[in-house]
Amino acid sequence: MTTGGGSHIGGLRWWAWLALAAVWLVTIQLRPMMDPDEGRYAEIPREMVTTGDWVTPRLDGLKYFEKPALQYWATAAVYSVAGLSNWSSRLWTVVLGFACLPLIYAWVARLYDRRSATAAVVLLAMSPYFGAIGHLDLLDAGFTFWMCATVLAFALAQCSPPRSGAERGWMLLCWALAALAVLSKGIVVFVLAGGTLIAYSVLERDLRPWRRLHWVLGVPLFLVLSAPWFILVSLRNPDFAQYFFIHEHFQRFLTTEAKRIEPWWYFLALLAAGALPWLVPLARGSLGAWRDPGLDSRFKPLKFILIFSALTLVFFSISDSKLATYILPIFPPLAALTGVAVAARPGFLSRWCGVAAAVVAVIGAGGYLIYAQRHNGMLPADAMGWAAAAAVAALLAAAAGWRRKQGGPPGPSAAEPAWRAWRPLAVALLLVFAWQALLCEYTFIPPSRSAYALVQTVAPDVHPGTALYSVGQYRQTIPPYLGRTLTLVSFTGELHFGEMREPGHQQATPEQFIQQWDASRDAIAFFDPRVWDQYRQRGLPGRVIAQDSFTVAVSRS
Numbered sequence: 001m002t003t004g005g006g007s008h009i010g011g012l013r014w015w016a017w018l019a020l021a022a023v024w025l026v027t028i029q030l031r032p033m034m035d036p037d038e039g040r041y042a043e044i045p046r047e048m049v050t051t052g053d054w055v056t057p058r059l060d061g062l063k064y065f066e067k068p069a070l071q072y073w074a075t076a077a078v079y080s081v082a083g084l085s086n087w088s089s090r091l092w093t094v095v096l097g098f099a100c101l102p103l104i105y106a107w108v109a110r111l112y113d114r115r116s117a118t119a120a121v122v123l124l125a126m127s128p129y130f131g132a133i134g135h136l137d138l139l140d141a142g143f144t145f146w147m148c149a150t151v152l153a154f155a156l157a158q159c160s161p162p163r164s165g166a167e168r169g170w171m172l173l174c175w176a177l178a179a180l181a182v183l184s185k186g187i188v189v190f191v192l193a194g195g196t197l198i199a200y201s202v203l204e205r206d207l208r209p210w211r212r213l214h215w216v217l218g219v220p221l222f223l224v225l226s227a228p229w230f231i232l233v234s235l236r237n238p239d240f241a242q243y244f245f246i247h248e249h250f251q252r253f254l255t256t257e258a259k260r261i262e263p264w265w266y267f268l269a270l271l272a273a274g275a276l277p278w279l280v281p282l283a284r285g286s287l288g289a290w291r292d293p294g295l296d297s298r299f300k301p302l303k304f305i306l307i308f309s310a311l312t313l314v315f316f317s318i319s320d321s322k323l324a325t326y327i328l329p330i331f332p333p334l335a336a337l338t339g340v341a342v343a344a345r346p347g348f349l350s351r352w353c354g355v356a357a358a359v360v361a362v363i364g365a366g367g368y369l370i371y372a373q374r375h376n377g378m379l380p381a382d383a384m385g386w387a388a389a390a391a392v393a394a395l396l397a398a399a400a401g402w403r404r405k406q407g408g409p410p411g412p413s414a415a416e417p418a419w420r421a422w423r424p425l426a427v428a429l430l431l432v433f434a435w436q437a438l439l440c441e442y443t444f445i446p447p448s449r450s451a452y453a454l455v456q457t458v459a460p461d462v463h464p465g466t467a468l469y470s471v472g473q474y475r476q477t478i479p480p481y482l483g484r485t486l487t488l489v490s491f492t493g494e495l496h497f498g499e500m501r502e503p504g505h506q507q508a509t510p511e512q513f514i515q516q517w518d519a520s521r522d523a524i525a526f527f528d529p530r531v532w533d534q535y536r537q538r539g540l541p542g543r544v545i546a547q548d549s550f551t552v553a554v555s556r557s
Contacts, residue, residue: 011114012105012121016425020125023429024098027135027436029087031443032452032477035550038137039451039476042089045076046480055233060474061485061506062498063237065244069229070183071142084480090137097134097141100124100148104336107152111159111301112340118424119349120339123281125428126357128364129274130331131435139185140325146181147329150174150193151308158209158299168214175218179225187249191315192329196308203307204300239501252321262322267313270324274331277357278338281349285334285341302340305333354401354427361394361434365441372445382444390437397430447549455481457546458524458553467523469513472531475551486526489513514540523556 012020033039040059047058057064057072074092082088101121109117124130134141157170181189201207234240275282289302309330316326342349365387372379400423443449455478462468462482470478470486474493479485488507492499499507508516517523517540525542527535532552542554 011109012118012425016422017102019425019429020101020121020432021098023432024135025087025094026433027440028090028094029085031086031135031440032450033086033089033137033480034443034449034477035451036476038089039478039480041071041075041093041137041139042084042480043476045072045079045089046084046483047485048072048076049079055229056237059498060479060488060495062495063239063501064495064498065233065237065240066248066494067139068183068186069233070180071139084483089480090135093137093139093141094135096145097130099145100130100134100141100332103145103149103152104332104339107156108336108339110156111295113343116340116343118339119343120336122349122424122428123278123338123342123353124332124335125432126277126353127274127331127335128276128357128360128435128438129270130328131432132439133325133328135436135439138325140328143181143185144329144332146177146184147189147192148332150177150181150189151196151305151333153177154193154197155299155301155304158212158304159295159297159301161297162208162212167212168217171212171214172217172221175214175222176225179222182226183229187245192308192312195311195315196304199307199311200300200304204303206298209299243497260321260323264317266322267317267327270327271313271330275334276360278335278342278353281342281353282334282338285338288341289337302337306337309333349401349424351401354431355398357427357431358394358398358434361397361431361438362391364438365390365394368438368441368445376446378446380444380446383441386437386441386444390434390441393430393434393437397427397434400426400430451475451477451548451551452481454478454546454548454551454553458482461524461545461555461557463522465522467516467520469508469517469523469525471513471525471535472528473526473551475526478526478551487513489525490531517542517556520556525554525556527552527554 033042044057044059044064047061048054051058054069054073054076057067057069071092075089078088078091101124104120104124105117107117108120153170153174157167157174160166160170178189178193197209201209272279286306289306292300292302292306294300294303312330313327316322342353369379369384369387372383448454459482462484468482468484468486469489470491471489472491474486474488474491474495485506488495488499490510513525517525524545529547529550529552532554542556544552545555546553
């Protein structure tokens with residue numbers, strides 16, 4: 001193992017990491033929560049804090065067992081200290097998304113060198129796919145961190161001297177990280193990590209990793225960390241185990257019930273788009289990883305993480321339920337193995353990959369504006385501002401990475417100005433901001449992607465005793481921004497499980513709603529526009545106090 005590094009792309013110092021963290025977090029408060037996912041993952045922790053029940057996850061007061069509770073707990077803990085806001089609802093997932101950068105840096109630097117580690121960080125920062133998803137309040141960024149940390153810790157254990165304290169320490173850390181990954185997204189961890197180990201053992205005809213798993217200490221550690229919540233939530237909710245383990249894992253994977261049907265090549269296209277700035281070096285890095293000669297221990301870490309990435313891609317590709325964010329965990333490992341491949345060619349990394357990423361950002365900024373003009377006949381000022389910011393940052397990234405080709409052999413030049421050694425960092429900083437600016441631009445392009453503006457208009461009319469209804473829809477960003485649950489009328493959707501388990505709780509039939517509405521003088525209902533037309537034509541009393549593309553807010557008073 002080496003920890004060296006060249007002066008051309010050296011190691012990232014503490015101030016570089018501070019700069020990256022600051023830029024990574026710069027828009028966390030500026031973007032309103034988007035429907036539906038960001039609203040959902042902001043609301044479930046809010047209800048935990050409000051009810052004091054941190055065992056049974058609830059959405060709009062109804063049981064919600066689709067995912068484990070780790071992210072809910074973390075976000076609820078943040079709410080307990082800082083309250084609910086855009087930044088506090090995203091903090092856990094956005095910070096763990098950022099943490100993938102130092103994670104792969106530390107791993108590559110430990111096994112290879114700091115120059116390769118810096119290259120890996122810059123490549124991951126260049127990915128528009130990773131940059132966008134890593135800034136959303138979803139489960140995927142957190143799961144990606146814990147899943148990748150599990151795989152990388154395992155590789156470090158296998159690269160340590162057999163029966164050494166280092167091997168035991170890294171393996172126990174691997175078991176603990178696997179438990180946190182399970183608490184983030186479920187038992188898919190066993191498929192991805194276990195499948196990778198099986199495939200590696202078969203391809204390498206090497207069973208030694210199985211004898212170095214430290215089962216005796218590792219399994220109890222894993223169970224101590226992961227099992228208590230599953231046991232407790234099952235004891236309180238006898239219907240949890242069947243729904244979570246059977247429905248959410250096997251039925252979702254094997255059937256089209258979730259209605260997320262995509263062609264088999266769907267994730268291949270996403271991989272190509274997400275790694276577009278470094279697609280060519282990725283191919284070279286993958287070939288080099290496949291031929292990985294291994295380290296002193298004869299374990300082949302690059303080949304192992306390549307197998308993990310390939311297996312993850314294939315596993316989700318054969319599923320009958322595909323969601324664009326599922327393959328996020330393969331991007332940090334792919335950036336790591338590509339960083340090792342391109343570290344000897346720093347000019348290629350800064351110049352060609354940086355320019356390719358800049359082109360993607362500029363095309364994206366312009367494409368969103370063209371879409372807005374054609375579909376809405378207007379260009380929102382906020383969207384235009386963020387488009388300009390994305391384009392400027394991208395062009396500056398291209399300029400920072402570009403230089404004239406120097407004569408002589410490749411490598412650092414003693415006469416080269418010191419600031420040029422930090423060009424890759426400048427490229428990374430600018431592109432991290434560019435992807436956020438594109439995300440902000442998308443957020444502000446109609447149709448309304450958040451109920452934030454709607455709620456701001458409605459909020460003055462909402463009092464502690466105001467009855468709140470959601471009719472024909474469930475707009476997921478309304479409850480967290482209002483700080484209240486809604487009584488559902490004529491809606492099931494993803495709340496179907498909770499409605500079936502607790503009939504009448506947080507629900508009203510159309511007839512009950514009309515009776516309650518007529519009898520009330522302090523009520524607000526959020527209607528699907530088409531449903532509101534039907535109720536309005538039937539003479540339902542009320543006045544419209546706010547509306548946007550998806551919701552009409554009607555007050556009884």
